[in-house]
Amino acid sequence: xxxxxxxxxxxxxxxxxxxxxxxxxxxxxxxxxxxxxxxxxxxxxxxxxxxxxxxxxxxxxxxxxxxxxxxxxxxxxxxxxxxxxxxxxxxxxxxxxxxxxxxxxxxxxxxxxxxxxxxxxxxxxxxxxxxxxxxxxxxxxxxxxxxxxxxxxxxxxxxxxxxxxxxxxxxxxxxxxxxxxxxxxxxxxxxxxxxxxxxxxxxxxxxxxxxxxxxxxxxxxxxxxxxxxxxxxxxxxxxxxxxxxxxxxxxxxxxxxxxxxxxxxxxxxxxxxxxxxxxxxxxxxxxxxxxxxxxxxxxxxxxxxxxxxxxxxxxxxxxxxxxxxxxxxxxxxxxxxxxxxxxxxxxxxxxxxxxxxxxxxxxxxxxxxxxxxxxxxxxxxxxxxxxxxxxxxxxxxxxxxxxxxxxxxxxxxxxxxxxxxxxxxxxxxxxxxxxxxxxxxxxxxxxxxxxxxxxxxxxxxxxxxxxxxxxxxxxxxxxxxxxxxxxxxxxxxxxxxxxxxxxxxxxxxx
Numbered sequence: 001x002x003x004x005x006x007x008x009x010x011x012x013x014x015x016x017x018x019x020x021x022x023x024x025x026x027x028x029x030x031x032x033x034x035x036x037x038x039x040x041x042x043x044x045x046x047x048x049x050x051x052x053x054x055x056x057x058x059x060x061x062x063x064x065x066x067x068x069x070x071x072x073x074x075x076x077x078x079x080x081x082x083x084x085x086x087x088x089x090x091x092x093x094x095x096x097x098x099x100x101x102x103x104x105x106x107x108x109x110x111x112x113x114x115x116x117x118x119x120x121x122x123x124x125x126x127x128x129x130x131x132x133x134x135x136x137x138x139x140x141x142x143x144x145x146x147x148x149x150x151x152x153x154x155x156x157x158x159x160x161x162x163x164x165x166x167x168x169x170x171x172x173x174x175x176x177x178x179x180x181x182x183x184x185x186x187x188x189x190x191x192x193x194x195x196x197x198x199x200x201x202x203x204x205x206x207x208x209x210x211x212x213x214x215x216x217x218x219x220x221x222x223x224x225x226x227x228x229x230x231x232x233x234x235x236x237x238x239x240x241x242x243x244x245x246x247x248x249x250x251x252x253x254x255x256x257x258x259x260x261x262x263x264x265x266x267x268x269x270x271x272x273x274x275x276x277x278x279x280x281x282x283x284x285x286x287x288x289x290x291x292x293x294x295x296x297x298x299x300x301x302x303x304x305x306x307x308x309x310x311x312x313x314x315x316x317x318x319x320x321x322x323x324x325x326x327x328x329x330x331x332x333x334x335x336x337x338x339x340x341x342x343x344x345x346x347x348x349x350x351x352x353x354x355x356x357x358x359x360x361x362x363x364x365x366x367x368x369x370x371x372x373x374x375x376x377x378x379x380x381x382x383x384x385x386x387x388x389x390x391x392x393x394x395x396x397x398x399x400x401x402x403x404x405x406x407x408x409x410x411x412x413x414x415x416x417x418x419x420x421x422x423x424x425x426x427x428x429x430x431x432x433x434x435x436x437x438x439x440x441x442x443x444x445x446x447x448x449x450x451x452x453x454x455x456x457x458x459x460x461x462x463x464x465x466x467x468x469x470x471x472x473x474x475x476x477x478x479x480x481x482x483x484x485x486x487x488x489x490x491x492x493x494x495x496x497x498x499x500x501x502x503x504x505x506x507x508x509x510x
Contacts, residue, residue, distance in 0.1 A: 027205070027506065030219075049499065051503055057070060120134075142410045187203070201508065254403055259471065280365075291480045297313040306457040333374050350377055350397070353382060359401070400476075
């Protein structure tokens with residue numbers, strides 16, 4: 001844990017000189033996620049968020065793709081060759097220049113390791129003058145979005161050993177790694193030769209702390225300047241602390257119900273719509289998650305642009321309409337209030353897991369809410385692996401899980417897995433089950449290849465609308481990134497795509 005941050009106590013312990021000034025201070029960031037090593041394929045998300053390393057492609061304040069280490073990019077007429085032009089006068093932390101050869105070699109290392117690039121149809125990565133060139137064996141429009149992912153951070157040639165392992169983190173960000181003590185801690189210092197605007201804060205540190213209660217205590221005691229990911233109880237308490245400001249931002253990670261649309265009770269979309277209409281999303285978001293704004297009537301939050309439909313979660317519950325839809329399908333309530341049809345009761349088993357502690361709580365709420373509809377729901381809390389295994393063997397009826405649609409700024413990669421191109425049994429382990437839609441398959445295939453922004457925007461809206469109508473997965477709530485920030489800091493904001501902690505924009509308050 002950090003040393004005490006109280007100025008009086010720190011002076012007594014000899015931790016600060018009597019002349020300490022704001023410029024001598026270290027910005028201390030605390031979050032749950034451990035640092036597993038130097039390689040971006042395993043810990044790139046920490047190095048990217050802390051401003052130590054950068055990617056070819058960045059995102060802007062509207063969560064759209066924007067220039068990073070590449071100023072622009074284009075695809076050749078054959079749609080098989082992408083060219084990314086590098087910035088001039090960018091220097092690595094060891095003083096060596098960023099060249100197309102260095103960037104191409106770094107990306108080739110990333111391509112050979114588990115990460116985003118291994119999902120793209122790449123045949124070769126090479127340098128051509130000041131451009132990094134990707135050769136593909138088929139058109140692949142999402143490539144620029146993949147190059148914004150933390151597994152594609154650009155490192156210097158001397159960062160790698162002969163076997164391609166990362167032996168030293170030499171990157172281009174506004175901060176340079178000063179020390180690393182996996183799995184918990186790193187420190188960084190301002191890189192004065194940075195190509196962009198210089199950060200105001202000179203020194204930073206990161207500490208991985210798994211327990212939410214401990215993180216909250218560190219915010220209260222000022223043992224940390226910024227603490228990410230607050231549990232609901234701690235957030236409520238910290239809101240009353242006038243030395244802290246509390247921030248929240250919806251993330252493209254959604255709590256969803258994966259529904260077996262091949263099940264005899266669920267094979268008509270009216271049944272799935274009825275289950276959705278019976279959910280009190282606002283109650284779950286406010287009462288259990290303690291984030292009223294987390295209620296989600298659709299899969300994709302606003303950060304995902306054209307994929308977001310702007311539906312009002314407060315209008316998504318209609319129990320009477322849900323009963324009407326099920327009555328159309330022949331369901332009638334028995335003396336116990338449970339729906340019956342052809343001698344069978346409407347009984348389902350919902351599988352979920354406790355790795356994310358909010359999921360069993362949400363499952364219990366759904367059990368009560370669907371009971372009001374006449375559906376007898378059994379909740380089974382087990383391992384996360386039981387949902388994909390239930391998909392594979394056909395035994396899953398309903399699964400409650402969290403799905404991240406924002407691993408990169410374009411959710412297409414995830415959607416291709418979840419609602420894929422097989423018209424007979426569309427969907428992957430974490431996506432649709434027993435459901436197919438030829439239109440969605442066609443639209444996804446077009447998005448995979450078509451780079452026209454207007455076409456992509458229109459098709460994104462079509463797919464989001466069709467998924468919301470057919471309900472192969474049912475949205476419940478969006479996750480919220482939360483942070484407690486000391487009021488002695490200015491300029492804080494949350495990146496809804498979780499690519500950056502934006503610490504280069506921070507400054508000490510006067």
